[in-house]
Amino acid sequence: xxxxxxxxxxxxxxxxxxxxxxxxxxxxxxxxxxxxxxxxxxxxxxxxxxxxxxxxxxxxxxxxxxxxxxxxxxxxxxxxxxxxxxxxxxxxxxxxxxxxxxxxxxxxxxxxxxxxxxxxxxxxxxxxxxxxxxxxxxxxxxxxxxxxxxxxxxxxxxxxxxxxxxxxxxxxxxxxxxxxxxxxxxxxxxxxxxxxxxxxxxxxxxxxxxxxxxxxxxxxxxxxxxxxxxxxxxxxxxxxxxxxxxxxxxxxxxxxxxxxxxxxxxxxxxxxxxxxxxxxxxxxxxxxxxxxxxxxxxxxxxxxxxxxxxxxxxxxxxxxxxxxxxxxxxxxxxxxxxxxxxxxxxxxxxxxxxxxxxxxxxxxxxxxxxxxxxxxxxxxxxxxxxxxxxxxxxxxxxxxxxxxxxxxxxxxxxxxxxxxxxxxxxxxxxxxxxxxxxxxx
Ligand SMILES: [Zn+2]
Numbered sequence: 001x002x003x004x005x006x007x008x009x010x011x012x013x014x015x016x017x018x019x020x021x022x023x024x025x026x027x028x029x030x031x032x033x034x035x036x037x038x039x040x041x042x043x044x045x046x047x048x049x050x051x052x053x054x055x056x057x058x059x060x061x062x063x064x065x066x067x068x069x070x071x072x073x074x075x076x077x078x079x080x081x082x083x084x085x086x087x088x089x090x091x092x093x094x095x096x097x098x099x100x101x102x103x104x105x106x107x108x109x110x111x112x113x114x115x116x117x118x119x120x121x122x123x124x125x126x127x128x129x130x131x132x133x134x135x136x137x138x139x140x141x142x143x144x145x146x147x148x149x150x151x152x153x154x155x156x157x158x159x160x161x162x163x164x165x166x167x168x169x170x171x172x173x174x175x176x177x178x179x180x181x182x183x184x185x186x187x188x189x190x191x192x193x194x195x196x197x198x199x200x201x202x203x204x205x206x207x208x209x210x211x212x213x214x215x216x217x218x219x220x221x222x223x224x225x226x227x228x229x230x231x232x233x234x235x236x237x238x239x240x241x242x243x244x245x246x247x248x249x250x251x252x253x254x255x256x257x258x259x260x261x262x263x264x265x266x267x268x269x270x271x272x273x274x275x276x277x278x279x280x281x282x283x284x285x286x287x288x289x290x291x292x293x294x295x296x297x298x299x300x301x302x303x304x305x306x307x308x309x310x311x312x313x314x315x316x317x318x319x320x321x322x323x324x325x326x327x328x329x330x331x332x333x334x335x336x337x338x339x340x341x342x343x344x345x346x347x348x349x350x351x352x353x354x355x356x357x358x359x360x361x362x363x364x365x366x367x368x369x370x371x372x373x374x375x376x377x378x379x380x381x382x383x384x385x386x387x388x389x390x391x392x393x394x395x396x397x398x399x400x401x402x403x404x405x406x407x408x409x410x411x412x413x414x415x416x417x418x419x420x421x422x423x424x425x426x427x428x429x430x431x432x433x434x435x436x437x438x439x440x441x
Contacts, residue, residue: 004406005029006049008040009372011059011386015347016361019339021386027060029368032181032405036364055401057376059386061342062361063123063145063369063404064315065349067274068215068253068303070129071146072101072109074116075430077307085221085283093308094155097130100434102158106134112427113313114144115418120314120396121371123404126251126274126303126353128188128215130159133173136183142417143407145369147353149188149215150174152203154196163199167206174210182405184355186213186251191220192236193227197243204244213249213354220254221285237262246271251352253303254279256286263289263296272299272352275344277321278312279305290322291330294340301349316399319345319391338387368406373398 007029012022014037026043028036036043080092106129117125127135128149139146150170152163160166170187177183187203189195195203207214219225219236228236240246248270255273258266266273275288293300302322304313323341327333350360358367373390375381380389380398390398402410409416 001047003028003030003035003047003049004051005368006043006047006052007055007060007370007372008043008053009055009058009060012037012362013059013061013342013387013390014362015062015343016363018343027362027368027370029403029406032367032407034362034364034366034368037362055372055374058372058374058400059390060362061121061371061373061390062346063359063371063402064121064319064345065301065353065360066117066122066125066304066313066315066318067251067301067349067352068276068305069113069125069127069313070306070308071113071117071125071127071135071313072106072129072131073306073308074113074313075100075105075109075427075434077311079308079434081311083283085285086223088283088309096434097157101130103131103134105430106131107138108426108430110135110138111142111418112423113307114139114142115415115420115423116307116313117315118144118402118410118415118418119399119413120316121373121399121402122313122315123369123371123402124349124353124355124359126186126215126349128190130157132170132185133176136173136177136180140177140180140183143182143404143409145182145359145367145404147184147186147213147215147355148173148177149186151188151190152199153190153194154199155194163196163202167199167202171206171210174212184212184353186215186353188215191217191224192239193224197239200240200243200245207249213251213352214245215251215253216245217254218252219257220280221283222257225257235262237265241265248272249354253305254285254288256280256288258289263292263298267296267298270299272301272348274301274303274352275322276303276305276318277325278318279309281321281325282309282311287325287329289329290326291332291335294326294335299348299351300344301352302345314396315345316390316394316396323391338385338391341391342387368403370403371399372401374400
């Protein structure tokens, strides 16, 4: 049988079935899909391919899914550090956004972010930002898979002035990209403290009608809980529950403040939780109880959050932080392991996004979103267990190749659809403009 690409690898870690590592296996790709995963010997007998690769020192894993970020904020990386969330937002990020955000900023920032994500093995990201049409356009052009958040916030911005306008523009973006196989959309109400009851009710209804997810920051800090109790007389999750938002459509980001009854409710209603450990640590927002969520069979995935609060978009680093932090918080080194951690960053992310039929594992019939890591390096030898090396000892240096929908976007560490030198030069131009010039004036 004639196929497009046959990739032989020393190890293949498919995520489905669980806890599995194949040795000397191959992935067969035709068009945008994986059509077989089998031993290299059998693959050579069964297929002839246009391109055949032998990666004798590499492990293949499913493309990593960054389940929460604000890609364009890569241009704000490092402008305000070492502050608590509300000071960071009110006195630095929101003034900077008010001054600089426009379609060009979003396009340039998104390109820079995609380059960084590809170089660290991310093949899909769940975004929340202004000018989502610009984000989607860049992803489609580069060949990056993304879930584009249709942002809603009760603040006038250059993108929209009122909740009506945010919703109308969001629906337009949804319609514009609905036939693009790499792009999906979700409503993205910013947070309980920035979106009104009326808007949230409408979002719950519209998400059903359009059959799309809802992506929202929830229970990020204890201040958020206190503010909600003062303003509404209830905790944010209770309020969202009454407004009809808690369901398997909801992608709840952060969730550092959870009581026992809330964990039970989240489990019962099938809400997915995105853990963003490095952002939570940097802003000292609190700790998501990942071990306890695992014990309750809640779908937990991993996100980097934006580059202004992390400050990188590196899912390999985020996986390591997530698993180490989970063990520390639970005071139990067995509450997380390397396979569970990779699953959080792949299949669980796909499930949260409603895309687990097509991405999240290396399985026949799924999209060919694949990452190759070269483990024949100083930092990853000797090698007793490949996934242990990936989770606990690798960084971006190990990522050599990345495919999305069967297309190779990173080849021997070189970006194919983006120009690194141009991205660096352009980011420097933004740096000169933004530097010392993001305050309220
Ligand atoms: Zn965020």
